Amino acid sequence: MPGEKPVDLADRRALVHLPGLGGPTGPAYDPRLGDVDEWGRSERVRQQVRRLYDPVYRKLFRVEWEGLEKIPKGPALLVANHAAAIPSDAPVIMHGIEEELGRPIYGLADHFFRQLPVLGTLWSRAGGVVAHPDNAYRLLREQRQLVLVFPEGTKGSSKTYAERYRLRRFGRGGFVEIAMRSGVPVVPIAVVGAEESMPTLTTIPALARLLGLPYFPITANMLLFGPAGLLMYLPAKFKLRVLDPVYFDVPPDQPRYSRSRVMEEAEGIRQRIQEALYDMLSRRQSVWRG
Amino acid sequence: MGKRVLVTGLGTFWGGRVAQALERDPDIEVIVGLDTTEPSVELDRTEFVRADENYSILARLVKAARIDTILHTFLVVDSTEVSPRVLHESNVIGTMNLLAAASASGSTVRSLIVKSSTHVYGSNPEDPVWFTEETRRSRPPRTLVESSLLEVEGYLRDFAADRADVSVTVLRFSNVLGPDIVTPLACALELPMVPCIAGYDPRLQFVHEDDVVRSMLFALEHDVPGVFNVAGDGLLPWSEVARMCGKRLFPLPPIGTGLAARALKLARTCDLPPEALEVLRHGRGVDTRQLRRHGFRYDYTSAGAVEHFWQAVRLRETVGEVEPIYRYERDVEAFFRHSPAVVRDEAP
Known part of the structure; x- marks a missing residue:
C-alpha cells in the first residue's frame, strides 16, 4: 500500500539480465562521444563555421557594430530586420555576437530549413533552431541564452530590391509574447547592407510552388555570376545598430497576455527599427563603402 | 490487503518482465x-490465462x-511485430474491451496503467525539440501505429473523465534500448553498417528497458493519474549513437526511403517500419x-541506455545467447502452483 513503507527501487533492479553485465551507472555518468547539445548545436562545428566565415564578415562585408554594449548580460531576444534572397543578416549577427561578446547565440527560423537534407543538419549544428514557442521559452527562460529572431520571416527576405529597407508586418507579435512569457527584454537591431548583398529583382511564384520553396527569387547575383550567384554575395558594407532594449513590465509565465498590448509593443519595436534604418541610410555615403 | 493485479500481454517481453518484477513485491x-500466447519467461506465482486477441473474456476474469x-x-x-489487422484488433478493440470490463457494474478496478509510446507525437519538421505531455502533434498521423495509439489514448481520456473513481495512468515511452529487448532501432544498430537517411542526422532519445519496467511499477505503487513521458535524459544524434556502437553509417536515399527500407527487409537484414x-x-x-x-x-x-545495450551485444557476439530457453508447460x-504435494512457504 502506498505510504506505508519507503519504496526501495534498488530492489527492483534485479530483473533478469545476462549475467556479468555492468549494471546501472547512475544518471551522472554519461558516455557521450560528441558535443551536439539538445538544440542540435555543436560548439566544434560552430568554431569551424566561424573560422570559415570570418573573412566574409571582415573582408567582404566589413561589418561595423554600434551599441553592442546595450545587449544585456542575461538572456535576451534579439530582433532585426530581414533581407536578401538568401538572408545574409542572420550569419552576420550570429558571428558578430559570438566573436565580439564570446557568448553562444541561437537563431530561430522557419522549419523549412530543418527539412533540407545536409543543409538542415548543418543549419542545426551551427545554431539554428525551429521557431517554435516552446523552443524559444526553454532557451530564454530556462537556459538564459541569447536568441535571434526575424519577426518579418520570409516576408522580409522575399521582398524585391524596389522595396528595400521598408519593414514588413511583424507577424502577429508572437516574439513579444514569448519575451513577456520568458521575462526577458527584446533588443531591436537595425541592419544596413543585407538588402544590397543579394538584391531580389523579381520572384517566380509558380516555380516556388513547384519546388516547394517559400519563394523563388531572381537575384542580381544570379545575373552576374550565373548559378554561383546563389552562394556569392555582393560586397555591400554592413552596419548594425543595437537599439535600447525594451523591457516589458509584466509578470512572466502567464498563460495569456493582452492581445492589444502585444500588438502595440510589436508595432512600437517595428517603428523604432524602421526609424533607425532611415537615420542610418540618410547618413550612408555609398552602398559599398558605407 | 494486497493488490490484485491483471497484466495484459503476459506472453510478450514487457508482460513477462513486469510480471517477474511484480512477483518480488x-x-x-x-x-x-x-x-x-504462453509466457516466455519463468514465473512463480503468476496465473496465466489464455485469451483471444481482442480479450473478450476480460469482463468475466476481472470480476472473478x-x-x-x-x-x-x-x-x-x-x-513489424504483427500484421496491420492484428495491430488494430489488439490495440483498439483490445483496449475497448479492457475499458468495458473495467467499467462493468460491480467492477473492482481502481487503477489502470497503460504502456503507450511517444509515437503519438509523430516526428515532423515543425516539431519543438521537446514535447511536453500537453503539446499537440504538428501534423496528422501517417502511420498505423500512430493512429491506433492516438485512438486508444482518446478512449482512455474519455474513460478517465467518466470514471473519477478509477485512476488512469498513461506512460508514453520513448525508443527503448537495453540488453534484451529487440526493437527495429536495436536491430539497425546490430547491422555491420547502421542505416540512416542521407543528409539527416536526427537527435533521438532512448529509455532503458529496466527504467520502463521500473516506471510501470512506480505508477502502480504511487497512484499517479495522468499522462507521462518516460525517456532517458539527453538527445543523441543518430551518427553519434552509431559511433558509440563502433559502426559506420549506411545512407538510405532521402527520397523513396520507404522503398529502400523494403529492400533492406527483403534482404533479411532489418525491418525498419514507417514509424x-x-x-x-x-x-x-x-x-x-x-x-x-x-x-x-x-x-x-x-547515452547510458545505448552503452548498456551495446555492452550486451558485444557479450552476445562473443559467448552467444546465454539465457536459458524456457518453455511453458501447463501441467507442470x-x-x-496448486498441488497439495508441493511444500510452499507460508505467505507472510
Whole structure:
C-alpha cells in the first residue's frame, strides 16, 4: 500500500539480465562521444563555421557594430530586420555576437530549413533552431541564452530590391509574447547592407510552388555570376545598430497576455527599427563603402 | 490487503518482465496474466490465462479474480511485430474491451496503467525539440501505429473523465534500448553498417528497458493519474549513437526511403517500419519532468541506455545467447502452483 513503507527501487533492479553485465551507472555518468547539445548545436562545428566565415564578415562585408554594449548580460531576444534572397543578416549577427561578446547565440527560423537534407543538419549544428514557442521559452527562460529572431520571416527576405529597407508586418507579435512569457527584454537591431548583398529583382511564384520553396527569387547575383550567384554575395558594407532594449513590465509565465498590448509593443519595436534604418541610410555615403 | 493485479500481454517481453518484477513485491497478492500466447519467461506465482486477441473474456476474469489494478502492457508500438489487422484488433478493440470490463457494474478496478509510446507525437519538421505531455502533434498521423495509439489514448481520456473513481495512468515511452529487448532501432544498430537517411542526422532519445519496467511499477505503487513521458535524459544524434556502437553509417536515399527500407527487409537484414523511418528523419525529444516531479528517478540516461545495450551485444557476439530457453508447460505449472504435494512457504 502506498505510504506505508519507503519504496526501495534498488530492489527492483534485479530483473533478469545476462549475467556479468555492468549494471546501472547512475544518471551522472554519461558516455557521450560528441558535443551536439539538445538544440542540435555543436560548439566544434560552430568554431569551424566561424573560422570559415570570418573573412566574409571582415573582408567582404566589413561589418561595423554600434551599441553592442546595450545587449544585456542575461538572456535576451534579439530582433532585426530581414533581407536578401538568401538572408545574409542572420550569419552576420550570429558571428558578430559570438566573436565580439564570446557568448553562444541561437537563431530561430522557419522549419523549412530543418527539412533540407545536409543543409538542415548543418543549419542545426551551427545554431539554428525551429521557431517554435516552446523552443524559444526553454532557451530564454530556462537556459538564459541569447536568441535571434526575424519577426518579418520570409516576408522580409522575399521582398524585391524596389522595396528595400521598408519593414514588413511583424507577424502577429508572437516574439513579444514569448519575451513577456520568458521575462526577458527584446533588443531591436537595425541592419544596413543585407538588402544590397543579394538584391531580389523579381520572384517566380509558380516555380516556388513547384519546388516547394517559400519563394523563388531572381537575384542580381544570379545575373552576374550565373548559378554561383546563389552562394556569392555582393560586397555591400554592413552596419548594425543595437537599439535600447525594451523591457516589458509584466509578470512572466502567464498563460495569456493582452492581445492589444502585444500588438502595440510589436508595432512600437517595428517603428523604432524602421526609424533607425532611415537615420542610418540618410547618413550612408555609398552602398559599398558605407 | 494486497493488490490484485491483471497484466495484459503476459506472453510478450514487457508482460513477462513486469510480471517477474511484480512477483518480488509481497504487497501484490494476486497476479493474473492474460495473453494469446504462453509466457516466455519463468514465473512463480503468476496465473496465466489464455485469451483471444481482442480479450473478450476480460469482463468475466476481472470480476472473478476481483482485480483492482490492470497493467495494460499489450499495446503494439512496433508495426513489424504483427500484421496491420492484428495491430488494430489488439490495440483498439483490445483496449475497448479492457475499458468495458473495467467499467462493468460491480467492477473492482481502481487503477489502470497503460504502456503507450511517444509515437503519438509523430516526428515532423515543425516539431519543438521537446514535447511536453500537453503539446499537440504538428501534423496528422501517417502511420498505423500512430493512429491506433492516438485512438486508444482518446478512449482512455474519455474513460478517465467518466470514471473519477478509477485512476488512469498513461506512460508514453520513448525508443527503448537495453540488453534484451529487440526493437527495429536495436536491430539497425546490430547491422555491420547502421542505416540512416542521407543528409539527416536526427537527435533521438532512448529509455532503458529496466527504467520502463521500473516506471510501470512506480505508477502502480504511487497512484499517479495522468499522462507521462518516460525517456532517458539527453538527445543523441543518430551518427553519434552509431559511433558509440563502433559502426559506420549506411545512407538510405532521402527520397523513396520507404522503398529502400523494403529492400533492406527483403534482404533479411532489418525491418525498419514507417514509424521508425520518421524518427530517423526528424528525431524526437520528450520532456520527462512531469514524472520526475512525482519522484521517479531514472537509472540510465539516453547515452547510458545505448552503452548498456551495446555492452550486451558485444557479450552476445562473443559467448552467444546465454539465457536459458524456457518453455511453458501447463501441467507442470499447475502442479507447482496448486498441488497439495508441493511444500510452499507460508505467505507472510
